[in-house]
Amino acid sequence: MQEDFRLIVDLVVVLAAAAGGGLLAALLRQPVLLGYLLGGAIVGPAGLGLVKELIQVETLAQFGAAFLLFALGVEFSLNELRKVQAISLGGGALQILSTIGITALVSVGIGWVTSPTQGIFLGSILSLSSTAVVLKCLMERNETETLHGRVMLGILVVQDLALGLMLAVLPALEAPSGEIGAAVGVALLKTAMIAGGAIAAGIWLIPPLLRLLARTESRELFLLGVVALCLGIALLTEYLGLSIEMGAFIAGLMISEVEYADQTLTYVEPIRDIFATLFFAAVGMLIDPRFIWENLELILGLVALVFVGKFLIIAPLVRAFRYPLKTALITGLGLAQIGEFSFVLASKGQVLGLVSRRVYLLILGTTAVTLVFTPFVLRLVPKVFAWAESVPALRNWLEGGEGPQEISEALPQKDHVVVCGYGRVGRTIVRLLRENNYPVVVIDQSEQRIQKLREEQIPYVYGNAASVHVMTAAGVEQARGMAIALPDAMSTRLCLKRALELAPDLDVVVRAAQDKDIELLYQLGAREVVQPEFEASLELSAHLLIGTGRSTTEVLQEVTEIRNSHYRELRPQQDSKDVSRDLQAATQDMNSRWYALPDQSPLTGMTLEEADLRRIAGVSLMAIQRREGDRIDYPDAQTVLQSGDRLLLVGDASEIATFKDLATGEVPVPAKDLSCQWVAVPDASPLAGQTLGDLDLTQTYAVQVQAVRREGQFIRFPDGSIEIQAGDRLLLCGTLYHLNHAYQWITAASPILPALSPPTLSVPVMDTVPRGDREAS
Structure with a gap:
């Protein structure tokens, strides 16, 4: 077969295998990256042998790695990095250095490698985590804006930046041991010079060039110019003794802060995806399934070692930067795999002779298995935490570090509104409430947003809104109401449930990120659930209907009915x-x-x-x-x-x-004709110090004390030995007649039990909930 035609056949086979593997992975709800690796392994020399000449495919795959790094550079955002700059820059750098150092010591000590240089190289490979897999898992769970999501992405950005530096220094590691220091110094000097030139070009040359290309209004010409720029800089860095991948990354960084960065990324993404598919499929062709099977125990042991080792490095580092324990644990587990860009380093290292063929295959196999395991680990983590929080000792341990990091001065003490989340929705809620002279307290865990609250002199609690300790600090138990506008569904559910644990009668309105969360949030106790997309459609429709001559009253009544039905008419039909x-x-x-x-x-x-x-x-x-x-x-x-x-x-x-x-039937169920009411025991109450047995409310007022809540503690069905304290809230159940009488006596804090007499009918509206008017549990 002619050589040029052989290349076309090989490309078709590789792309078809990658497409089939990617489709299988997608159907199994796994990252398509794993499917590309599987497809390459099947058609490669160690598989069916449909592709035997790897050199040509690997050459094209190198372009895929270059475009991957170019797009990574374009996507890099200083603004995103600033949100968690301390943990991303400080923690990310420490994580990389710690992983490299520990890996070098261990690998040299047990004989995996023959020199410290090889140990450093192996540590560099292990220090990187998978941006593609972690980001996909976070997006699937709508967790990119959670605290652990931002921390993970911040560290990943620093790892990706470090990859460029590793690629620059890598060729210097093949120098003789006595000359490595000088070679590394020269490589760093070259990198610094190239970076300086890139900064200058990014300021004075790139913007005018992109404006000139954009002015032609030709998509093809703009794309051609960007590709030529990317590959030209990549070849220049290769000529200067660095790597093509390093040059492509620098080219992306040069464009990242230009106004045409988004347009550039949109045009380049299809090319990047095609060549990146070739890259991962080519890596898959290098994986020997027989080698993995023959060394399965060793590879699984290495996988366990990598997961445990990286977790034990990352989790304590995140905790050391004063993040909650739960955030540290999730981040440690989420970043415990080896990343896809480690394939780039491993391939370069084998070419340079820094690792043997056997070690290289072990790296490939271990990396592939960690990438397979990561989605399962991230899906399992919430279930493990849900179980742990059901065990009081573990829950206290997990929440021990979730107290408020900072509380502003002069917090409102009662009748305020607690707003959870100070994003765009939260800011609007706060502004409208303050314009109407309602006191507010904002809970947020973003340092950027807390700084805005400081500047605007808005009362705040800096911490996790789903933490009981943070809610208590915000005065949820004395609040008039709460608005939850958090970015992810899981935090929203936890925040709602724990708020109602502290204040069962609290008026809570919740923003639902997805329509499938609406009924769930109502069932958890939300008084009102708002879905932004449905609300926008209702407002647009109402405006158009009124404009066509429909009665304003009729339109508003119809909109209200749709809201009261939980948007059922707008939601897609589901079986x-x-x-x-x-x-x-x-x-x-x-x-x-x-x-x-x-x-x-x-x-x-x-x-x-x-x-x-x-x-x-x-x-x-x-x-x-x-x-x-x-x-x-x-x-x-x-x-x-x-x-x-x-x-x-x-x-x-x-x-x-x-x-x-x-x-x-271990405890009595209140009869059907009874109501339940929360009553707060006033400060300095003479009831304080008396036991429920002493008060004997059942005999005196014909009401039952179903629960006592004090300082976050919830005592259900207390016995007569429970001692009442000032500030306690008592859940009383009885007829409205008896409840009202008991309420008047307790809130009046009279030391003498009055005789039971016909009460006035001024039952408190906010606290008493007749059984016939309650929502479903």
Whole structure:
């Protein structure tokens, strides 16, 4: 076969194999990168042998690596780096240096490599994590704006920057041991000179050139000019003794701060993706499945060593920068793999003779397996934390570092509104509330946003809005209401649930990032759930309908009905299986379990509004599986509990244990005609110091004390030995007549129990919730 035609056949085979592997990976919900590697391994010399001449494909794959690094340079953003600059610059640099140093010591000590230089090179490979895999996992879970998401991406940006420096220094490592220092110095000097030239060109040459290309209004010409610029600088750095990849990265950085950066990236991305596919498929062709199988135990051991080693380096570093323990643990697990750009280093190292063929194959196999494991690890992490938070000792340990990092002066003490999240939505809410003279407290964990709050003199608590300690510091228990405008669904759910644990009657309005979260948030106790896209469509439609002559009153009434129906008319139609699947996926990230209702349970025959499970037991009921097979997802207030039902409950271990006591009759269930009311014991109350047995409210007022809440502690179904303290909130259940009388006596703090007499009917509106008016639990 002619050589030129052989190249075309090989390209077609490689691209087809990569496409097939990528499709398989996508169907299995794995990163397509893994599919490219698999496709290359299948058609390569160690697989089916359909592609035998690797040199030509590898040459084209080198262009793929160059375009990958060029696009990486264009995407680099100083603004994103500034959000977490301390941990990204300081922590990222320390992580890289620590990984290189420890790997060099261990690998030389146990004989994996024969020289410190090779150990440093191996450490450089292991120090990099996968930007592509981690970013995809964060985007799938809508976690890019969470604290751990920003920390991970900040460290990844620094690793990507370090890759350019590694590629520059790498050729110097093949020099004789006595000359390595001088060679590295020369390489760094060259890098500095090139960087200086790149900065100058980025200021004076690149912008006019891109403007000239853009002025032609020719997409083809603009793309051709950018590609020529990228490859030209890449070849220049190769000529100067550095690498093509290093030059491509510098070319991307030169464009990153120019106004045409986004346009450049849009045009280059298709080319980058095609050549990057060739690159990863070519790497896959170098992987020997037989070698991996024969050395499977060793590779799995190396994978475990890499995961544990990098976790033990990264997690303590993040914690040392005063981030919460949970954030440190998630970041350590999320960055514990070896990154795709390590393939670039490993390939260069083999060519330069820095690693043997066997070590190179072990690196490839270990890297591929860590990339496969990472999505599973990141999906498992929320479930592990949900379980850990159900164990009181582990929950206290995890939340021990989640107290407020800073509290502004002069926080409002009561009747304020707590706003969680100070992004665009949060800023608007705060501005409107302040214009109407309502006191606010903002909770946020971004240093940038906290600085804005300082400058605007807005009261704030710097910390994780889902932390009980932070909520307590913000005065949630004394607040008038709360608005939750957090960027990710998981933090929103935790924030809502914990806020209602502290203040069950709190008026909470929540922004739903996705329409599938709407019913879940209502079920967790939100008073109102707002979906921005649906709200925009309602406002646009209302304006158009009124403009066509429809009555304003009719249009507003129709819009209100749609809001009251939880946007059901606007949401895409889903069958019951899709709804159940979404619900199952959402509750997996929370502490949830199925519970079989006993046949003789006192809850049998009660509606959910009558049972009032969230207020009394603290659990949220998400789904009911009937004995005959029917399933009710997100049951409403009028749903009746039946014998043999299986209930999907969300709550911590103590809340679910309390529900079991209710369900089995261990503790009494309030009768159907009773109401429940939270009553705060005033400061300096003469009730303080007395036990519930001394007060004997059941005998005197015919009300039951179902729970006591004090300083974040929730005591359900307290016995007579519980001593009342000033500031406690008591959950009383009884008729409205008796509740009102008990309320008047407790809030008046009279030391003498008055005789039971017909009360006035001024039942407090905000605190008393008749059982017939409650929402579903």
